[in-house]
Amino acid sequence: MAIASAPRSGRYSVFAIAREALRQHQGWHRAWQNPQPRDRYQVVIVGAGGHGLATAYYLGKNFGITDVAVIEKGWLGGGNTGRNTTIIRSNYLQDPSAAIYNKALQLYENLSQELNYNVMFSPRGVIMLAQTEHEVRGYKRTAYANHLQGVATEWIEPARVRELVPIINLEGPRYPVLGGLYQARGGTARHDAVAWGYARACSDMGMHIIQNCEVQGVETEGGQVRAVNTSKGRIGCDKLAMVVAGHSSQLAEMAGFRLPIESVALQALVSEPIKPCMDVVVMANTVHGYLSQSDKGEMVIGGGTDGFNNFTQRGSWHHVEETVRALVETFPMISRLKMLRQWGGIVDMTGDRSPILSATPVGGVFVNCGWGTGGFKSIPGSGWAMAELVANGTPGPLAAQFGLNRFREGRFIDESVAAGVAH
Amino acid sequence: MLILTCPYCGVQAEESELHPGGEAHLKRIGPDGNDDDFEAYLFARKNPKGVHFERWRHAYGCGKWFLAARDTATLQVYGTYRAQTTQPPQEIIDKIRKSRPDWQPDWSPEKVWSSEKGSAQ
Numbered sequence A: 001m002a003i004a005s006a007p008r009s010g011r012y013s014v015f016a017i018a019r020e021a022l023r024q025h026q027g028w029h030r031a032w033q034n035p036q037p038r039d040r041y042q043v044v045i046v047g048a049g050g051h052g053l054a055t056a057y058y059l060g061k062n063f064g065i066t067d068v069a070v071i072e073k074g075w076l077g078g079g080n081t082g083r084n085t086t087i088i089r090s091n092y093l094q095d096p097s098a099a100i101y102n103k104a105l106q107l108y109e110n111l112s113q114e115l116n117y118n119v120m121f122s123p124r125g126v127i128m129l130a131q132t133e134h135e136v137r138g139y140k141r142t143a144y145a146n147h148l149q150g151v152a153t154e155w156i157e158p159a160r161v162r163e164l165v166p167i168i169n170l171e172g173p174r175y176p177v178l179g180g181l182y183q184a185r186g187g188t189a190r191h192d193a194v195a196w197g198y199a200r201a202c203s204d205m206g207m208h209i210i211q212n213c214e215v216q217g218v219e220t221e222g223g224q225v226r227a228v229n230t231s232k233g234r235i236g237c238d239k240l241a242m243v244v245a246g247h248s249s250q251l252a253e254m255a256g257f258r259l260p261i262e263s264v265a266l267q268a269l270v271s272e273p274i275k276p277c278m279d280v281v282v283m284a285n286t287v288h289g290y291l292s293q294s295d296k297g298e299m300v301i302g303g304g305t306d307g308f309n310n311f312t313q314r315g316s317w318h319h320v321e322e323t324v325r326a327l328v329e330t331f332p333m334i335s336r337l338k339m340l341r342q343w344g345g346i347v348d349m350t351g352d353r354s355p356i357l358s359a360t361p362v363g364g365v366f367v368n369c370g371w372g373t374g375g376f377k378s379i380p381g382s383g384w385a386m387a388e389l390v391a392n393g394t395p396g397p398l399a400a401q402f403g404l405n406r407f408r409e410g411r412f413i414d415e416s417v418a419a420g421v422a423h
Numbered sequence B: 001m002l003i004l005t006c007p008y009c010g011v012q013a014e015e016s017e018l019h020p021g022g023e024a025h026l027k028r029i030g031p032d033g034n035d036d037d038f039e040a041y042l043f044a045r046k047n048p049k050g051v052h053f054e055r056w057r058h059a060y061g062c063g064k065w066f067l068a069a070r071d072t073a074t075l076q077v078y079g080t081y082r083a084q085t086t087q088p089p090q091e092i093i094d095k096i097r098k099s100r101p102d103w104q105p106d107w108s109p110e111k112v113w114s115s116e117k118g119s120a121q
Helices: A014-022 A049-064 A097-110 A109-116 A133-149 A158-164 A191-204 A245-255 A316-329 A332-336 A375-392 A407-411 B034-044 B090-099 B109-113
Strands: A040-046 A068-071 A126-130 A155-156 A180-181 A208-210 A215-221 A226-232 A235-243 A262-271 A281-284 A290-294 A298-305 A339-350 A356-359 A365-369 B003-005 B012-014 B019-023 B050-057 B065-071 B075-082
Touching: A040 A049, A040 A226, A049 A068, A049 A191, A049 A375, A068 A191, A068 A235, A097 A109, A097 A133, A097 A339, A097 A375, A109 A191, A126 A133, A126 A158, A133 A155, A133 A180, A155 A158, A158 A180, A191 A208, A191 A375, A215 A245, A226 A407, A235 A245, A235 A375, A245 A262, A245 A339, A245 A365, A281 A316, A281 B109, A290 A316, A298 A316, A298 A339, A356 A375, A365 A375, A407 B034, B065 B090, B075 B090
Parallel strands: A040 A068, A040 A235, A068 A208, A126 A281, A235 A365
Antiparallel strands: A126 A180, A155 A180, A215 A226, A226 A235, A262 A298, A262 A339, A281 A290, A290 A298, A356 A365, B003 B012, B019 B050, B050 B065, B065 B075
16 A cells, blocks of 8 residues: 555554454554544545545545545445445446446455455356346347457356356246356455445545535535535535535535436345355346345345435335345245345436546536446446546546536447346 | 325326336427537436425326426325426425425526526536
């Protein structure tokens, strides 16, 4: 890590564990500080989820900007970072998407070492099932596109799906498995640890992470951002980065512009923990369901989104029923499982199902939003590209295609055809 | 589950019987509109956390489009009304005011469609 001073939280290592074991674990420090906000920072980032914290981290690491505050209305990582199904993959159809998601995947691969924090990245492989002829053609097309993009994916036949997922029922009849798009390097990571690891590294660089600090207004002067007014007072800034997912429209309104975003609830549920039975991630987009097994043994099931605007982090019962009813046919053994928990998160959907990393009509204000249902997998790549945008004021190659002007220019990065609902 | 009453056939329809159609009262921009207006019409959405007017189709019923006033923060339904109107009827506004006395309508044409408000860089 490119951190000049000695980390305040102390370095985690096997030697540290041995040392602490001999002195009754008295020497562990807070992983991150809990400061009061100063009057002013060079950069204020709104939203201490994965994307906001990763943006702060790469601002410090890649651009040496450490006069940064990350402010959060709730607690760190308590929004969608703590509510997703932790799937990581980069098998997207369009080139700009593949580039940024694959950057994220590559950064995930070394993130534990980079942050000195175990994010439990598990490259267990991701299969997206093709259950209709239409999907077969779509995924073959994506596999070819991925070859051209240098993203390692392959089309696999049903027999190979069965080898990888012994608990699967290939026959249908309603949803037969006709093959799949397989990305062996995809997988999962521990979602909280990603936020915590970035937070610790940011705090060690001297950045302020300020929780329970809600933005109530954006102060501008002559079309240029001056400050944010928060529940902890006025905080001045040269640059403001809005990285708040579901509430992006509300923050944009405070700054005086509108976004092509609609917020809907996406939900997931987990079963009781069972013995290991499936060591890959399986996504079934026809039925809006995806399934993986957590390290604790729970079957993690992601469902579809509500069709209507919604800011309640709940989800709807009939979506649970639809998802589980369809998955039971493909995975008959889950019919005997009890479900433990169900929850929802508010996702920010754009029309083309691609994110927005962009300057805005207000000088010094940048947005990173619109990741919709696919935010977790992109955290490191999103932070990397956003840091470049905020530091330079203009996007680098990763963010260049994701500007707000693409809507005006009709230059969509259409992933809705390729990915359907489930990202 | 969300339940809306179809104003045409009177059926209390469950969400799974309906098809959502996004923000209501969008005004199509004609040939005299500029690029900002047309972009705002196509893409910019209010996406409010609170009172929202939206389109629904009674897909597995009478098949007609209708409009609903609903709260996106509480999921309270204020009412539904026929789609042949450019503004919510007074009775719907009264119902909203009863629950949210501080709520202000924002559909004066100048405000909703001014280009500096609706444009995005």
